[in-house]
Amino acid sequence: MQTRVARLHARRDLRVETLDYAGPGPGDVLLAMASGGICGSDLHYYQDGGFGPVQVREPIIAGHEASGYVEALGEGVSGLAPGQLVAINPSQPCGECQYCRIGQPIHCLHMRFMGSAMRLPHENGMFRQKLVVPAIQCHPVGTGVTPAEAACAEPLAVCLHAVAQAGDLSGKAVLVTGAGPIGLLTVAAARHAGAASIVVTDLMDAALSRAPSMGATQTINVASNQDALLPFQDNKGSFDVIFDCSAAAPALRSAFAAIRPRGTIVQVGVTGDVTIPLNALVAKEIVWRGSQRFHSEFAQAVDLISTRQIDVRPIISHTFPLERAVEAFEQAGDRSAACKVQITF
Numbered sequence: 001m002q003t004r005v006a007r008l009h010a011r012r013d014l015r016v017e018t019l020d021y022a023g024p025g026p027g028d029v030l031l032a033m034a035s036g037g038i039c040g041s042d043l044h045y046y047q048d049g050g051f052g053p054v055q056v057r058e059p060i061i062a063g064h065e066a067s068g069y070v071e072a073l074g075e076g077v078s079g080l081a082p083g084q085l086v087a088i089n090p091s092q093p094c095g096e097c098q099y100c101r102i103g104q105p106i107h108c109l110h111m112r113f114m115g116s117a118m119r120l121p122h123e124n125g126m127f128r129q130k131l132v133v134p135a136i137q138c139h140p141v142g143t144g145v146t147p148a149e150a151a152c153a154e155p156l157a158v159c160l161h162a163v164a165q166a167g168d169l170s171g172k173a174v175l176v177t178g179a180g181p182i183g184l185l186t187v188a189a190a191r192h193a194g195a196a197s198i199v200v201t202d203l204m205d206a207a208l209s210r211a212p213s214m215g216a217t218q219t220i221n222v223a224s225n226q227d228a229l230l231p232f233q234d235n236k237g238s239f240d241v242i243f244d245c246s247a248a249a250p251a252l253r254s255a256f257a258a259i260r261p262r263g264t265i266v267q268v269g270v271t272g273d274v275t276i277p278l279n280a281l282v283a284k285e286i287v288w289r290g291s292q293r294f295h296s297e298f299a300q301a302v303d304l305i306s307t308r309q310i311d312v313r314p315i316i317s318h319t320f321p322l323e324r325a326v327e328a329f330e331q332a333g334d335r336s337a338a339c340k341v342q343i344t345f
Helices: 040-047 153-164 181-192 230-236 251-257 277-285 297-306 323-333
Strands: 002-010 015-020 029-039 064-075 085-088 130-134 138-140 173-177 197-202 218-221 239-244 257-268 287-290 318-322 340-344
Touching: 002 323, 029 085, 040 323, 064 130, 064 153, 085 297, 138 173, 153 181, 153 297, 173 251, 181 197, 181 239, 197 257, 230 251, 239 251, 239 287, 251 257, 251 277, 318 323, 323 340
Parallel strands: 173 197, 173 239, 197 218, 239 257, 257 287, 318 340
Antiparallel strands: 002 015, 029 064, 029 130, 029 340, 064 085, 085 138
């Protein structure tokens, strides 16, 4: 049997190819893929050949946020039915290492994450017409929800995990830096968690224009209005919690200035080494906490999307068929117009 795939061979060398695949084994499910979103890491692989120490060293099928329809069930699979729409969890912790045993599967020593070039051989991803996965990775989606919405479960899970790192947000004043897909879904997750006010910053009006529909109470273009955050620095700071989704050094400096004493900064965006205002960290007793990936939050994300308690539709900006995958990646690199770009299969 054969399937069409979008496979990256090297920097800006993405090819739509035909590959063989085997049917589902015991405990597996064969999926007819529906929609898949291009993530920032996919874009880094395409534009730069990787990021930091994670480099594409062999051809890899991209994509780790996707949905599909159940086509066939392997032996022993129950709870799923042909024709059912599912969101696919790309995360595969081993369940046996020292971190899995203490309830920290996010930090699994043998993590297999679909569409990741972290290990050799690379873990192939979901940008293909047919995909066989363990049934445990398939989460049924509610009726009435589109495949495009279902494909947003993975990035929403990332943001739900980030929001969980901040503790109780009820009645809190929140700042989110960066209005890309992760920033906007963090806004939605923070609003769902009870935040009273959410200010969002970015360098582009196009990105900020989507923030109110996701739950933002105020948006600030820090490129055209560089002093707009200054009033929030009065009296040692105004925000209880800040989610830095930009990983930009200026945004991080502003975060340390605008956070209240004993406030929490959750670091969601990643970059290389940066200089931090250590004096502010100490003097204001700031909690600066990292957040990566997700675990139980994937099922929560599917539920919130299925019930539209969180409506992800405003972030979906462009859709391309698989045969136009290169065009899709090029569009995803244009932040002046694109937010979440998806490929359909």
